[in-house]
Amino acid sequence: MPNLKDIRRRIRSVKSTQKITQAMKMVAAAKVKRAENKVKSSRAYSEELRILFRDVYEAVKNQISELEDFRYLDLLRQRPVKTVGIVVLTSDRGLCGSYNATIIKQALLLGKRYEAEGLTPKYYLVGNKAIRTFASMGQSDILGTLGNISSAPSLHDAHTISDALFDAYHRREIDAIQVLYTRFVSMISYKPTLRPVFPLKGVIDEIEHIILPEDGHVHEVEQPGSPTTSETLLEPNPTNVLETLVPLYLSNQIYIALLEGSASELAARMTAMSNASNNAADMIGKLTILYNKARQAAITQEILEIVSGAQALS
Secondary structure (H helix, E strand, C coil): CCCHHHHHHHHHHHHHHHHHHHHHHHHHHHHHHHHHHHHHHHHHHHHHHHHHHHHHHHHHCCCHHHCCCCCCHHHHCCCCCCEEEEEEECCCCCCCCCHHHHHHHHHHHHHHHHHHCCCEEEEEEECHHHHHHHHHCCCCCEEEEECCCCCCCCHHHHHHHHHHHHHHHHCCCCCEEEEEEEEEEECCEEEEEEEEEECHHHHHHHCCEEECCCCCCCCEEECCCCCCCCCCCCCCCHHHHHHHHHHHHHHHHHHHHHHHHHHHHHHHHHHHHHHHHHHHHHHHHHHHHHHHHHHHHHHHHHHHHHHHHHHHHC
């Protein structure tokens, strides 16, 4: 039978852990609703911006070679894809269940699939979890890293990532830009999602999202709507419109992914801490029963010793 003092120590330890997990659950619950509302309100804007960008591109795609002094011209030109840049979005902290492990596993599976197709994957890592994991694996194909992002991502974070990706694209270090993140579904569900950003063939002609199952292959494809057929007028001229629209589109695709990932992380942490608190309560109950049994055994033993001693004296 375990020592009573050891059991009491274990009960105090589990209760202390339970207080921490309950506090973390409350913090995540307070933040996740705001994150959910922000995601849902931002999705509508992101979708309208994507449709606008698609229509503008359809209007100017035959005049791209005529654009003068356009900084983002490389992003609009089609070129053979040999190297794929993948933005991997994870969190900075753990204690959120399988959230980080799921997205990192999908990133590695995706990289292997591209290598099997003769492509070279390169990663831009967002979040300390991805940075540490890839560093421990000795990965050298890293475009850049960004850690210590708050639970409420900002447009500045999105601009930092999009500028780094554009520079890599412009230097021909990569020929495509994709974002691997978790799409927020509900408080108990999120989906690893691959969003192609550039080249535009993947965005306009083929797919918007690819949902990855466990084996890393395409599971679900969302087809974008057909381009509008009305005439699009660009004022004052196509170059000025695209100078504003292209960087806005690129940073917005990153920003909405950051918001989706943040909401998914908070929901995963709330669920994980709720499960941990419940498990702690179950363990406290079992330890309490064990403690009562041990105490009862000790009392019974003491009574037997007293009775035996009294009988011996009589």
